Amino acid sequence: MLIRPSSIRFVELTTSSLALTLGVLKRFGFACEARPYKGRTVLRHEGITLFVTSPKPEKFDHVRLETYVSRIGLLCQEGKSAGEVLSENQDLASPCGVLFHVIDQKQWHEWESQREFPECPRQGPFLSHIDHVALNLFPTQLELMGRWLEASFGMTALPPHEIKGHSTSFLCSPYEGPSFSIVLNTSTCATSQITAFLEASQGASVQHIAFATRDIFRAIEKVRQKGVPFIEIPSLYYDALEREIPLHPNQVSVLKHAGVLYDQDLNTPDHQLLQTFTRDLFGPIFFELIERRARRGFGEGNIEALFKAVEAQTKR
Ligand SMILES: [Fe+2]
Numbered sequence: 250m251l252i253r254p255s256s257i258r259f260v261e262l263t264t265s266s267l268a269l270t271l272g273v274l275k276r277f278g279f280a281c282e283a284r285p286y287k288g289r290t291v292l293r294h295e296g297i298t299l300f301v302t303s304p305k306p307e308k309f310d311h312v313r314l315e316t317y318v319s320r321i322g323l324l325c326q327e328g329k330s331a332g333e334v335l336s337e338n339q340d341l342a343s344p345c346g347v348l349f350h351v352i353d354q355k356q357w358h359e360w361e362s363q364r365e366f367p368e369c370p371r372q373g374p375f376l377s378h379i380d381h382v383a384l385n386l387f388p389t390q391l392e393l394m395g396r397w398l399e400a401s402f403g404m405t406a407l408p409p410h411e412i413k414g415h416s417t418s419f420l421c422s423p424y425e426g427p428s429f430s431i432v433l434n435t436s437t438c439a440t441s442q443i444t445a446f447l448e449a450s451q452g453a454s455v456q457h458i459a460f461a462t463r464d465i466f467r468a469i470e471k472v473r474q475k476g477v478p479f480i481e482i483p484s485l486y487y488d489a490l491e492r493e494i495p496l497h498p499n500q501v502s503v504l505k506h507a508g509v510l511y512d513q514d515l516n517t518p519d520h521q522l523l524q525t526f527t528r529d530l531f532g533p534i535f536f537e538l539i540e541r542r543a544r545r546g547f548g549e550g551n552i553e554a555l556f557k558a559v560e561a562q563t564k565r
Pocket residue numbers: 381383432457459537547
């Protein structure tokens with residue numbers, strides 16, 4: 250039966266450095282902690298729930314990372330696929346080994362109402378939901394995994410995009426659901442960050458989680474204040490941006506100051522996408538902040554421009 254999930258409702262991380270991982274997540278804004286559930290720490294921020302668990306010693310896992318995303322929880326509106334929250338019987342193993350877990354709205358509401366989440370901290374919500382997760386896969390897994398996302402969850406394949414720097418490249422194949430996406434990344438050269446990730450993980454796994462925000466500047470400020478490091482964006486990126494998109498110099502300096510990448514639909518200038526990335530937070534895994542102003546896509550042009558700017562700066 251085809252299940253049509255409406256959103257990514259939770260993500261579970263498994264870690265052998267529990268205190269360290271919880272510290273990073275809390276600094277990122279997941280400071281609202283509920284009673285443990287099935288031995289897992291439960292953290293929440295607005296509409297996003299994270300489960301954090303320690304690895305089971307007896308369980309063989311295909312991923313060799315100290316911290317990794319062990320489950321992606323999808324929420325569906327209809328009650329046909331009801332099952333227990335985080336019961337292993339409800340897990341769907343994808344062809345690349347990444348586990349998905351489907352729950353329905355009613356069941357999730359029941360679970361949430363029993364959890365006694367405390368009031369979220371005074372800082373107020375600045376992350377709204379999970380926009381997408383990106384999985385790094387071996388090239389041979391790409392087609393099978395894409396077909397599985399289409400057949401299992403009715404997701405739609407968007408055109409793949411090869412992101413090319415001068416010396417490195419990878420292929421990004423997005424699959425779109427109603428209000429979330431799964432992005433499949435695979436390497437097209439031996440020196441790409443995807444190759445390095447897969448060498449470290451020894452298996453397909455989540456590379457980054459993108460959190461949607463309604464105000465990226467505020468979100469960055471909040472997270473940076475807590476000491477979470479973001480990537481540095483070379484000024485060459487903003488030089489190129491000014492040449493390509495007709496922006497006011499003040500707008501460029503605001504973006505530059507905050508370290509935000511910017512993309513805009515040239516035919517519909519009010520369709521914009523703003524994004525930035527943390528540095529690697531857990532081994533090779535990082536987070537993204539994304540603010541969509543009616544703009545779809547994943548900032549593929551941004552990433553390519555960033556790649557080129559980093560390469561040009563390194564050569565200097
Ligand atoms: Fe992303």
